[in-house]
Amino acid sequence: MTTENLNKERHWSIEKGFAAGGLVFALGLGLQIACGPVPWQDFAWPANIIILAILLSLIALMFMLRKRVYAFRWMMHGEAAVASITWALGLTMIMGLVPQLRSDGVPWLSQMLSFWPFVLVWTWMLIIDALACLNHISRFKLREIPFILNHLGVFIAIACATLGNPDMQQLQMTVYEKHSEWQAITAEGKVVEPGLAIQLHDFSVEYYPDGSPKRFASDISVHSKNGSQAQGTVEVNKALKVEGWKIYQYGYDSSMGDNSPYSVFLMVKDPWLPYVYIGIFMMLAGALCLMLFMAPKPIEK
Secondary structure, three states: OOHHHHHHHHHOHHHHHHHHHHHHHHHHHHHHHHHOOOOHHHHOOOHHHHHHHHHHHHHHHHHHOOOOOHHHHHOOOHHHHHHHHHHHHHHHHHHHHOOOOOOOOOOOHHHHHHOHHHHHHHHHHHHHHHHHHHHHHHOOOHHHHHHHHHHHHHHHHHHHHHHHHHHOEEEEEEEEEOOEEOOEEOOOOOEEOOOEEEEEEEEEEEEOOOOOEEEEEEEEEEEEOOOOEEEEEEOOOOOEEEOOEEEEEEEEOOOOHHHOOEEEEEEEEOOOHHHHHHHHHHHHHHHHHHHHHOOOOOOOO
């Protein structure tokens, strides 16, 4: 490619970037009108891992064809990244300004996480991020490490948090003192068995001088159908972990106070969360490497 053509590509990158973002937004708007909100419940396992595999295959194919297809090559330019980030942050700012999850809110904009244009724009940004990361890996040098860690961490964290969300479970279980309970309730009011039994041994409440609750906790033991056992004290922000479940204190009979005959527990399970943490740690490591690589060298006397 001649220098003139290369300069022409880069000169028009920003304009093409914003235009491409407009096309992605328009495609999402068409899907929103035709199909309604994103049906995240349909993307639970194994659909989400299939979608991830398709996305990774598409990114790999685009990277392999980068020398033949100008659009794929252009997506690795910094100008394309700036345009995609601008679109993504712009929609995110709208989400922050418009109250979410309100039935009487602004149509579509009150449920941005299920708004097709929002999801597709962020997916487009992740594809550009991944292509840029692969481009730096292909010409690997030590100074590329911070960039690779940062961009790969962003991809892993966002992709796993998004695709893993349908697999996250949040249940409530009410357990009476000196009893065990196997059944819990979903947010939709459906009774399910999570495979764990919670036995409540004791419940206690501590109060501030004005009489408001300061701390309430439950001493429990947990038994699973797989034979795992655990025992400990759970509080609102202190969980007991058993077989991927985190069990928190959630509520009690406030009218009875310390004599409450039962405790309500919140059970949370997010199998994709460890991968989200991996992405976050990679970003932190990338930031640390960037500081080390950019550290000023001592002046020789």
